[in-house]
Amino acid sequence: MALDAGRLFHLAWRHAGAVPAPVLRGVTVVAADVVWLMRTGGVQQLTRNLARARPTASPRELRRLARAGMRSYMRYYGEAFVMRHATPEQVEARVRVVGYDETRELVAAGVTPVIALSHQGNWDLAGVYASVHIAPVLTVAERLEPPELYEEFKAFREDLGMEILTAGDPGVFRSLLRAAQKPGRIVCLLADRDLSHRGVEVDYLGARARVAAGPAALAVSTGAPLMAAGIYYERLTGARRAAAGTPWGIVIRFHPSIPVPAEGTTKERVQVVTQRWVDDLAGDIRAHPQDWHMLQKVFVEDLDAARYARTVQKSES
Template sequence: MTSTRTKKSRGVTKAVAKGQSSAKALRQPTLAHRAEYYTMRATIAALRALSWNAACKIGEKLGALGYRPLGIRKRVVEKQIAAAFPNLDHDAVRKLARESYEHLGRTFIETALLDSLGRDGLQQLVETVEGWEEVDDVMSKGKGAVLVTGHIGNWELAGAYVAARGVPLDAIARGMANPLFDAYVNRARAEMGMTIVHDSDAVKRTPRSLRAGRAVAFVADQGVLGLASTFVPFFGRPAKTPRGAAVFALRFDVPVIFVAALRRPNGRFRIVVERIEARRTGNMDRDVDAIVAAFTEHLEKWVRVVPAQYFWQ
């Protein structure tokens, strides 16, 4: 960032004080929040002095520490992977688990540094785009759209890329416990062109956005406050999955589009865009569940392609 840390922190604190459409954002930061925040800002400042690839490599190493020696949710991750891929032996499960931690660490650093790229730099980070004509077709009709992704690849980059391409995008985001983090991250998202809607406001704000012809993005394997979930198959087991994105799509008769940003071995990204077919039979509950099931099918398909890039934690 070009501004001084003091100036930035005042801006964040001011944003928190004014509120950002979230009850959590209205909370006054504690001393612990401030300590966490300034530590994080100092770390990001140091990483900005490095090349993009060098900073991301550090992220991978930090992520690997989470697996071993720290062992953060290690057993949970290994259990999830073993259940999803029963043909893997124990060594293969452990290898995939370690890679998923490295991916998560890299994703965190990429996200923290994303705004430093700018919109043009972000688009240059993307190597291939498949299916973008789906977005162009939908948005040209002026009805809006529901975009869905999961915790695969770099989901923050996926949303930022869509916004950088000029799509009017409202992203539903879960508020963070630390209000300073919350304001900082949301400001970085806004610099990439996204309008942030906290999940506590999604029920109220999403209808307004869709009526205005905007796209609304959901990380659709994460719950939204005020909306129910359902159970659909995911890797052969019932998985509790939010219904919110499907409910809005059906109520406002807008298309559902799956978007993911998958990292290539060279560190650049492959953007995949796919239309999710939404049948309308007149039975709202059945139709919602069908869309949710279709979303998880798309998500599972890509998790099988890049299993180390899924958030198994």
Template structure:
């Protein structure tokens, strides 16, 4: 069924507007970008009634002990943070030369990363929509670690192209989840000993397992655990949060140990996914304004009719030319 002409025209206009705004805002100094982001976030909270209601509903589930006023404050701050995040990505050229100062590792995080990569099995790098996940990936790339991320295409190809270019300029390859070639790219990634970034904090149509998230079962992607067990790669959970006392972000890395030859692989997948989710939840609890509260994390329920499908990763022996 063809798309009506007026919808196609509207999409083209929207895409052109996004491109124009991205080019114009990319020239902003960092301070101006953050100030504009803060203004846009406050306006979004005031006038985005549906988004505001979704966020407050999800915050009430996650923090039933907190009063409404605190939910409102978190939701408002979250939209400010997300708008600033977008402007940080767009205006990256203003501070990219000093990215190592703007995005820093906490404690021995950079050494942990180097030691995990030195094992030569690749690395499953698990993260979520906490802090600025795009700058997290860019900062990992700045260390010289070869890496790629799995991402979902948006409905706007211009946005996809912008994000793919942003990542590539930062040394991060993009593997689109919907691309049939991604399955083989995953094999090549681990055989080359590279890092693969996977976000596991959203309820999406991929294969998953139910693990607790803020005290309630949430359908969680299982790919990180499956890939770790298949390739013997270390699992590291990385989270990001704003520095607080200065502009910028702090990265915290935690390795998740696992049994590489479990008697019950399915139980080990469950345990790895649970531990990764627990670390992400702890980060969100510590910095609740830096998560995407408009997302319905508990949408899929156990025993429901939803049957998500994952990318089918072919067996290594089935591949040629890899």
């Protein structure tokens, strides 16, 4: 009898910590290669998405890039299953921040910044690092199926010190508004997919895509500073690798805060600000496409045309 996804993840979180780290890394590589060879729908969509990040790549280069992307994606899961066992020293050694000065100054001044993220690298590792070294993280998580799987992920992130709101629940945006106007935390939003059907259509890697309006709406509504942060893997060597207990670390690249236009309607201002953070993250994705874990449809030309037209009509009504 096959195990459901929630049960499999529960077993992985419970027992992966007992598996030697090199063995676990090997398992994730093998799992990634098997899924890549099977050419599942997710792998095919990842390849189409990566073609936007690398439009001049040949079919062979895209296949190799998709394989590297699946290995990066499975590495994320392997790390998630054992992250509870990482010491604070290991977490610190695994993360390098770039362009952090502005964010540090804002938090020190009692200002809560809003950080727009894409599905890059290991955003959970970034979250636990930020909760300790920057400020407690408040974020919104997509409700997954089956429910048991979502509860596993929610408990995992809360155990790491993050506060989790659930996308689609009543009052989520009001909670974010209140948080953005109080000191003592950072609001981090994975926003390169529109889960609410109230998103913003933008130019993303040279194609039209629909992303979440939340980060820009918070900045426009509250005046909270908004910046994008790219997350990607890097190989560790020497003393840092020894301290991290793994050959892989991540870079969190903070971009400068985005000015909010003083003129225009709220919708127009949200559109402008959204395009700005998308442009910032698109540069990180082009530089590190293998760490963009986007196996879903985000580009308009990949969507069902009739369904998308209904989504646009609903968002404008």
